[in-house]
Amino acid sequence: MAEEVKKTSGRPKKVVEDKDVVAVDKEKEELKAKNDEMAEMLKQMQEQMKTMQAQMNVQNQTQPNIILEQNKDITRTVKVTSLVGNILTLSTTKNGMKPCHTTRFDKYGQTKSILFTQMQQILSYHISQFEDGKVILNSQQDYNDLGIGYIYDSIMFKDKIDELILLKEENAINTILEMNESMQEKIIDLIAQKLASWESYYYNKIKELKDEGFDVEAIAEEIKNVTKKEDEE
Numbered sequence: 757m758a759e760e761v762k763k764t765s766g767r768p769k770k771v772v773e774d775k776d777v778v779a780v781d782k783e784k785e786e787l788k789a790k791n792d793e794m795a796e797m798l799k800q801m802q803e804q805m806k807t808m809q810a811q812m813n814v815q816n817q818t819q820p821n822i823i824l825e826q827n828k829d830i831t832r833t834v835k836v837t838s839l840v841g842n843i844l845t846l847s848t849t850k851n852g853m854k855p856c857h858t859t860r861f862d863k864y865g866q867t868k869s870i871l872f873t874q875m876q877q878i879l880s881y882h883i884s885q886f887e888d889g890k891v892i893l894n895s896q897q898d899y900n901d902l903g904i905g906y907i908y909d910s911i912m913f914k915d916k917i918d919e920l921i922l923l924k925e926e927n928a929i930n931t932i933l934e935m936n937e938s939m940q941e942k943i944i945d946l947i948a949q950k951l952a953s954w955e956s957y958y959y960n961k962i963k964e965l966k967d968e969g970f971d972v973e974a975i976a977e978e979i980k981n982v983t984k985k986e987d988e989e
Contacts (some may be wrong), residue, residue, distance in 0.1 A: 831873040834902075835894040837914060840864060841945045844891060848877035864946060865914055867894070875902060886936040912939070921946045923961040933968060940970070948975035952983070 838844045838861030838942055859878075870878070881904060885891045886904060887939035892911055893899055900907045912920075920928055921943060932943050944965070951957060951972060965972050 771859065794950060809977075830871075833869040834872055834875045834890060834898045835867055836870050836875075837867040837894060838864065838891050839914060839917060840890050840942055841949045844885070846870070846882055846885070846891065848874050849923045850881045861891070864949075872898075888936070888942075890938070890942060917943070917946070921950060922955075923947065923957060928966070928983075931965050932965070932970075944970045944972060944975065948972050948979055951976040952979040956979065 762944065795844070836859070840861075841864045844860055844861045846861075847856045847858040857874055859868055859874075861868065875898075876877050883904070886893075886907055889911055892913065893902075896905075899905045919925065920931060923929070925931070930942060935943065947957075947965075951962070962972050
């Protein structure tokens with residue numbers, strides 16, 4: 757007689773995943789990610805160190821030139837010319853407060869040499885004197901190196917002023933009228949000084965200036981009176 761096989765009914769058994777195995781695999785993945793991140797950071801640090809080393813090498817090679825350039829600025833001088841007819845003083849501090857270095861110009865057209873480093877300080881307090889053209893530098897390179905290159909194209913240099921104040925050019929009066937107030941004052945004062953020194957002028961030019969509000973003859977008389985008083989003293 758054949759043996760009877762018993763059948764069991766119900767759902768198949770569910771395979772349960774070992775939680776410890778899953779945790780280990782996750783830790784391995786996290787550890788690998790951290791290792792990869794650290795390796796990338798190390799690579800970046802090595803590249804940065806190479807870059808820094810290269811920069812240091814370049815700096816070491818160029819350092820002597822930098823020192824020479826600095827020493828050159830220490831002894832470098834700038835030629836400065838006064839274009840006003842009276843005394844003009846430039847100082848390395850505000851309002852000549854001490855301690856400071858001052859450079860005095862006694863007359864129109866006087867030129868003096870000033871240290872480049874002192875000029876840097878002077879411009880911090882007297883930039884308007886240069887912008888108004890009352891005092892000028894004799895080199896375009898100096899304007900550029902001192903950071904005031906923008907002034908250069910608007911400058912009227914001494915040779916041009918010398919021609920203008922003679923009033924011999926046909927458009928001399930119009931040129932004066934087109935100037936800013938500060939420049940006009942400077943030019944009229946220079947003309948008056950020449951007139952006071954018996955410089956010969958065409959009367960119609962002097963009258964034309966008077967009609968425009970610039971009484972050069974009156975200013976010239978004031979200059980004569982001041983000079984006479986100083987001589988008497």
